Amino acid sequence: MAIAIDIQSVTRAYGPIKALDGIDLSIKAGEFFTLLGSSGCGKSTLLKLIGGFDRPTQGRILFDGRDVIDVPANKRPVNTVFQSLALFPHMTVAQNVGYGLKLRGLSGAALKAKVEDALDLVELPGFGPRAIGMMSGGQRQRVALARALVMEPGILLLDEPLTGLDERLRQQMRDEFGRLHRRTGATFILVTHNQDEALSLSDRMAIMHKGRIEQLDAPAQFFERPANSFVARFVGIETLLRPERIEMREDGPHAIVGGQSLRLRSPVASADADSLVAIRPDRLCIAETIDTADLVLTVTETTFRGLQTDVRLAFADGQSLVAVVSSDSPAARVTTGTPVPLSLLPDAAMLLSGSGMPPAA
Numbered sequence: 621m622a623i624a625i626d627i628q629s630v631t632r633a634y635g636p637i638k639a640l641d642g643i644d645l646s647i648k649a650g651e652f653f654t655l656l657g658s659s660g661c662g663k664s665t666l667l668k669l670i671g672g673f674d675r676p677t678q679g680r681i682l683f684d685g686r687d688v689i690d691v692p693a694n695k696r697p698v699n700t701v702f703q704s705l706a707l708f709p710h711m712t713v714a715q716n717v718g719y720g721l722k723l724r725g726l727s728g729a730a731l732k733a734k735v736e737d738a739l740d741l742v743e744l745p746g747f748g749p750r751a752i753g754m755m756s757g758g759q760r761q762r763v764a765l766a767r768a769l770v771m772e773p774g775i776l777l778l779d780e781p782l783t784g785l786d787e788r789l790r791q792q793m794r795d796e797f798g799r800l801h802r803r804t805g806a807t808f809i810l811v812t813h814n815q816d817e818a819l820s821l822s823d824r825m826a827i828m829h830k831g832r833i834e835q836l837d838a839p840a841q842f843f844e845r846p847a848n849s850f851v852a853r854f855v856g857i858e859t860l861l862r863p864e865r866i867e868m869r870e871d872g873p874h875a876i877v878g879g880q881s882l883r884l885r886s887p888v889a890s891a892d893a894d895s896l897v898a899i900r901p902d903r904l905c906i907a908e909t910i911d912t913a914d915l916v917l918t919v920t921e922t923t924f925r926g927l928q929t930d931v932r933l934a935f936a937d938g939q940s941l942v943a944v945v946s947s948d949s950p951a952a953r954v955t956t957g958t959p960v961p962l963s964l965l966p967d968a969a970m971l972l973s974g975s976g977m978p979p980a981a
């Protein structure tokens with residue numbers, strides 16, 4: 621049932637704009653795959669190509685090794701849950717869910733049984749006779765999901781399906797997607813700009829930017845080994861410092877920033893003019909004494925954030941980083957202008973290639 625997808629050198633141009641620019645991507649059968657990126661990066665365009673609602677300008681798309689470019693949307697083993705949901709407002713829940721099966725020629729008790737099973741699957745048992753207008757936002761999302769699942773697709777496409785729901789419902793539906801993925805075994809492809817959603821659900825995900833894939837990996841790898849400074853910033857590693865130079869020392873590579881030395885995770889990629897040093901905030905801590913410190917920086921600002929406080933610390937050249945400390949620790953009460961000793965845990969600092977973005981202020 622689950623279907624593997626191969627996207628080979630796919631470009632989709634609208635005049636001079638390349639919504640997709642040479643995408644190569646293999647999605648494994650049965651995997652939960654997410655396309656993550658900010659508005660305009662091309663993720664919906666890619667989903668449309670997979671669904672058969674649009675054609676690539678160049679390149680090939682294969683399902684289980686078969687080219688599907690000429691297969692129309694309604695003949696593909698794919699169902700889509702659109703952001704707009706696209707439910708028929710004048711029909712009941714059961715009529716909406718059963719619509720596709722009816723078109724396939726199913727009727728009577730067989731149709732009814734399938735619809736009821738699908739409503740059970742999304743935890744809306746007995747809701748069949750209700751009018752769509754009497755369903756809440758979250759319930760409508762589930763009806764849209766049931767309508768797609770009832771077709772038993774090998775591939776389920778989810779286009780920003782949680783947009784517009786409140787936080788509690790988002791959480792509930794998110795859990796539901798995970799559960800349905802395990803139960804159906806179908807290949808799920810989610811499009812979202814919400815990082816939490818992507819991280820919690822995906823087996824693998826791709827971060828897209830300007831029609832290209834910046835990184836394709838399992839979720840934890842985006843923090844462990846961000847491919848470049850764009851990805852680091854996207855996943856919330858905000859400290860990106862411009863080094864004066866890179867030095868190879870006995871204990872490994874070091875970056876010199878503002879006259880101080882930061883030990884880098886090795887091996888380092890070859891540095892170029894755009895290379896930046898990313899510092900993971902979770903691997904930075906305030907040291908007991910100056911003697912045991914890796915760095916000594918000056919406090920420029922503290923921001924109370926409830927349980928935690930952000931302490932901004934500056935290098936001599938004006939570049940800065942943020943240490944996150946517990947609000948009840950003495951470190952949260954340091955005053956501006958104070959020198960603070962810092963320790964870097966192993967692999968806290970990584971040298972990343974730039975992606976044309978300016979470094980953090």
Ligand SMILES: Nc1ncnc2c1ncn2[C@@H]1O[C@H](COP(=O)(O)OP(=O)(O)OP(=O)(O)O)[C@@H](O)[C@H]1O
Nearest residue numbers: 634637638639657658659660661662663664665666
């Ligand atoms: N029909 C179209 N005609 C012209 N340009 C288009 C068309 N559809 C998309 N584009 C352009 O292609 C690029 C990618 O669009 P796409 O809708 O795939 O982005 P997205 O990442 O899904 O964004 P969003 O999250 O806002 O939906 C954008 O620059 C967009 O303006």
